[in-house]
Amino acid sequence: MKERMIWSVALPIAAMLCLCGCGTKSYLQTEETEDVSEAEASQQAEANEADGSETSSAQLYVQVSGAVVCPGVYAFPEGSRVYEAIARAGGLTEDAYDVELNQAQLLTDGQKIYVPVVGEAVTVSQNGSAGLSDDGRININTATVEELMTLTGIGETRAKSIVAYRDAHGPFAAPEDLQQVSGIGESTYRKIADAITIY
DSSP, X not given: OHHXXXXXXXXXXXXXXXXHHHHHHXXXXXXXXXXXXXXXXXHHHHHXXXXXXXXXXXXXXXXXXXXXXXXXXXXXXXXXXXXHHHHXXXXXXXXXXXXXXXXXXXXXXXXXXXXXXXXXXXXXXXXXXXXXXXXXOEETTTOOHHHHTTSTTOOHHHHXXXXXXXXXXXXXXXXXXXXXXTTOOHHHHHHHGGGEEOO
């Protein structure tokens, strides 16, 4: 009889202790999990910040064409110069004519560097630009986006369209062919006709 009474008291107490113990253990595990999650989140945030700082560095995209070994579009960090672009394109070919090319000039985004061959009729200005003729007119076959933007009514979008058309179809055969470029109609052409050339 005494044994039954002892068991009837002992069993509920043991059950309560077991339940309390499980609850405490579960709570500790939850706290630890939260701590680990917060630490992982913090590490991930730091990694994302580091990635963001690397990808935010400015890049210049420059097209190198003409008498170079590997013509193409290349990316450069700000502060790079023309000679670096030529080196990235594999260097000059044997028939390259670079006498009037300013290789110390700073690169600009969207710039096109054209290296003529010996005997090619390309006029290069004193500052190393192949887009300005001796009489001050813009050579629409060799001018960069920036140079084209100096023309009346030609903004960045139209200037890029001219370069894209030229790259796709080759040099313009006549100044009037500029009207074949999307966005350049007769009225726009008339405004710039006296300021452009193909030589």
